[in-house]
Amino acid sequence: MAMEEKDSEVEHEIALKVDTMEEDLAAAEMECMFSGEHDTNNSLVTIHAGAGGTEAQDWVDMLLRMYLRWAEIRGFKTSILDHLAGDEAGTKSVTFMVQGMYAYGYLRSELGIHRLVRISPFDTSGRRHTSFASVMIMPELDNTVDIKIDEKDLRVDTYRASGAGGQHVNKTDSAIRLTHLPTGTVVQCQNERSQHRNKDMAMKMLLSQLYELEREKQAEQHEGLHGDKKGISWGSQIRSYVLQPYRLIKDHRTDIESGNVDSVLDGNLDPFIKAFLLWAR
Numbered sequence: 001m002a003m004e005e006k007d008s009e010v011e012h013e014i015a016l017k018v019d020t021m022e023e024d025l026a027a028a029e030m031e032c033m034f035s036g037e038h039d040t041n042n043s044l045v046t047i048h049a050g051a052g053g054t055e056a057q058d059w060v061d062m063l064l065r066m067y068l069r070w071a072e073i074r075g076f077k078t079s080i081l082d083h084l085a086g087d088e089a090g091t092k093s094v095t096f097m098v099q100g101m102y103a104y105g106y107l108r109s110e111l112g113i114h115r116l117v118r119i120s121p122f123d124t125s126g127r128r129h130t131s132f133a134s135v136m137i138m139p140e141l142d143n144t145v146d147i148k149i150d151e152k153d154l155r156v157d158t159y160r161a162s163g164a165g166g167q168h169v170n171k172t173d174s175a176i177r178l179t180h181l182p183t184g185t186v187v188q189c190q191n192e193r194s195q196h197r198n199k200d201m202a203m204k205m206l207l208s209q210l211y212e213l214e215r216e217k218q219a220e221q222h223e224g225l226h227g228d229k230k231g232i233s234w235g236s237q238i239r240s241y242v243l244q245p246y247r248l249i250k251d252h253r254t255d256i257e258s259g260n261v262d263s264v265l266d267g268n269l270d271p272f273i274k275a276f277l278l279w280a281r
Helices: 003-031 054-074 103-110 167-171 195-222 226-231 261-265 270-280
Strands: 043-049 077-085 091-099 112-119 128-139 154-159 175-180 185-189 239-242 248-251
Touching: 043 054, 043 103, 043 195, 054 077, 054 091, 054 103, 054 112, 054 128, 054 261, 077 185, 091 103, 103 128, 103 270, 128 195, 175 195, 185 195, 239 261, 248 261, 248 270
Parallel strands: 112 239
Antiparallel strands: 043 091, 043 128, 077 091, 112 128, 154 175, 175 185, 239 248
């Protein structure tokens, strides 16, 4: 092998190692920003379509793909726990789990309303439409959390699962819906084949939601959450994704922007997440 070829291989190998070291350093820098009690936990993510019918439900599908791609890039494991399909296309609501170290710490930056502006593919007149979707982020919690759920406060409904999951899932009433009567909180899970395993996961989801409700209530009493409350109401978006008449994604909390819309929608969220962690700190 010629000396020039050996030098070229060595340079290429060094460049790859430098890239890997830079990625590891960037990840370490972000992890240093985590200060929340449950930042190291897995994360539960729920996306709901806002007003706008099929257009908003298609937006939920786009956000779901964005987060699943982001998790794949980071090497996190994901699983769909519940999925409610749209009437004609898209998704009305979806809940999924992201498993990996600091999954919740990263994803809590996404809590709030996400706004999309584009030429609707469902409008034959080619008009521009604005759609909203809400994203709820919760840590997966274990039984050490001081949230008690009394069985008498629960209504348990079983139903037949829909969508993907295999023939066994679709032919039995394995899906579980839990309603926490004192708060009106409803969760459901249809991911597992077993009704028992679906109930266990639904209880985890309920525990996480009740924990978030209690945390918000305490924060409101002691610190005030006026700004955060506004941030999760319809029309008070945390981030806008504009595809028409120009292409730009802007986070309204940190003012960070990106004109590379396709890259962000394909899972390149880290610049927004890092900016949020710095802003929140």
